Amino acid sequence: MIELKQVSKWYGAVQVLNDCSAQIHKGEVVVVCGPSGSGKSTLIKTINALEPIQQGEIWVDSIPLHDPKTNLPKLRSRVGMVFQHFELFPHLSVTENLTLAQVKVLGRSLDEAKKHGLEYLERVGLIAHKDKFPGQLSGGQQQRVAIARALSMDPIVMLFDEPTSALDPEMVGEVLDVMVSLAKEGMTMVVVTHEMGFARKVSNRVIFMDVGGRILEDCSRDEFFGNPDARQPRTREFLDKILHH
Amino acid sequence: MNWDWEIFFQDPGGQHTTYLEWLMSAWGWTLSVSLLALLLALLMGFMIGTLRTLPKHPGWVLFGTGWTELFRNIPLLLQIFLWYHVIPALVPPLKELSGFVLVVLALGFFTSARISEQVYSGIRALPKGQFYAAQALGMTTWQSYRYVILPRAGRIILPPLVNEMMSIVKNSSVAFAVSVSELTLFALQVQEETARGVEVYLAVTGLYVVSALAINLLMGQIERRVQIPGLVLPGATGGGH
Ligand SMILES: Nc1ncnc2c1ncn2[C@@H]1O[C@H](COP(=O)(O)OP(=O)(O)OP(=O)(O)O)[C@@H](O)[C@H]1O
Ligand SMILES: [Mg+2]
Secondary structure (H helix, E strand, O other), X not given: OEEEEEEEEEEOOEEEEEEEEEEXXXXXXXXXXXXXXXXXXXXXXXXXXXXXXXXXEEEEXXXXXXXXXXXXXXXXXXXXXXXXXXXXXXXXXXXHHHHHHHHHOOOOOHHHHHHHHHHHHXXXXXXXXOOOOHHHOOHHHHHHHHHHHHHOOOOOEEEEEOOOOOOOHHHHHHHHHHHHHHHHOOOOEEEEOOOHHHHHHHXXXXXXXXXXXXXXXXXXXXXXXXXXXXXXXXXXXXXXXXXXX | OOOOHHHHHOOOOOOOOOHHHHHHHHHHHHHHHHHHHHHHHHHHHHHHHHHOOOOOOHHHHHHHHHHHHHHHHOOHHHHHHHHHHHHHHHOHHHHHOXXXXXXXXXXXXXXXXXXXXXXXXXXXXXXXXXXXHHHHOOOOHHHHHHHHXXXXXXXXXXXXXXXXXXXXXXXXXXXXXXXOOOHHHHHHHHHHHHOXXXXXXXXXXXXXXXXXXXXXXXXXXXXXXXXXXXOOOOOOOOOOO
8 A cells, every 4th residue: 555665865965765665555554663863754754745755656555656746735634644742733622623634624514524523532532622722631642632633534544653752651551552453443554663562562564774764674573573583683782772671 | 381281172273173183183194004004014924924934935935035134124214215205216106106005015014024024933933743744634835824833823923913013003103204194293293383392292102102002902812812721832742741
């Protein structure tokens, strides 16, 4: 469903993605990990064209993102994204956050959008907070609203960029629970995270990126965690660091 | 000191029945110039300030920056004279415009440059993730600005915007230079006619102060209205930190 072919990207003279290729199939959950600055956020942002690429091809649901003629807003409305810092719109209530894009982008009626959005709010367990504003919620609650907001658009794939790393430890669980249940329902997901517990539990594949924007490993979860001897030295070093600190 | 406030009830001769009525009419001109210039300044200021932040449009950015620097750095009084004497000579159709319209244009464009600067920095003060989030939901650049970026930037710049509104009333006094019969011109003319400079200037000063206070009160109401619940610092994403 998503295909990256030899994607390269530069910021000025600095190369941040180096010849990255990968495929993500429908229903797959792919975890992307790697050291800070290795280009994980950049990679995931190229999948909905929030960051342009200079070389290579990206196809999402058979639509070429690298083609300047592609209607990017339309494509993005079908790709859900969840950010490290939630990025709810603080001047809008929770309900308005859920309905804004449904109405303005998808052209749904307000009633329809509300009904649909609140179903997802119910799912993430926050229906009681529908009239509050983002600033009145905890970090974990805000992130769950952000997930509901993305799901309200009925996306074909969900992208997560370190969704739990800005959270206090006691709130990480509630967000991961929502993500695990999504994965189990068959949602296609690309998740940048260092939560190896999550990767072990629900991912199909793990991609490891190294500094310089290169994909160093791309293998099944069982291979990634079960066969450490076959991993690159850089991967083993990284895993050692985040698993036993 | 002996006061003579009676003078406001005397007949100046001419189109006004009393000096008081003349004073009120002058206040009306001051407020009209200010209000129209403010509308123009807000419209242009938000437009130009927004253009200057557009990603991937260097042409617009250059235009917006040029506009801002041009109208911000020429003294207002000189701009009034330029509009009155120079520009109509270059663009003949503008000769038809009254001094009132030219002052509104001059004051409006001057203030638009200052507002554009505030809008620009207000937008810049927002975390970049807000724009990403709007785009990721499929909004076009226009929709992202309309529903997310500008409502937030507008709230951030409300306090300096209130200052700008109060300045515009004060700055409208330059209109006397091209004979718009507003408060300052009234003061100059009437103190000459009546030699009651103290009363005349006090009355005019009082009206400027009343106008500024009214703006302040009104904007205070609006500020309270649009306050975002639960948001303490502009740009703070709350929770988790
Ligand atoms: N707008 C930008 N301009 C210039 N360089 C940038 C920009 N955004 C990111 N970079 C650089 O690109 C590289 C990759 O950044 P990216 O944010 O994708 O890394 P990351 O793997 O997500 O890191 P982290 O784990 O810290 O989030 C980094 O070296 C970063 O400094
Ligand atoms: Mg990152």
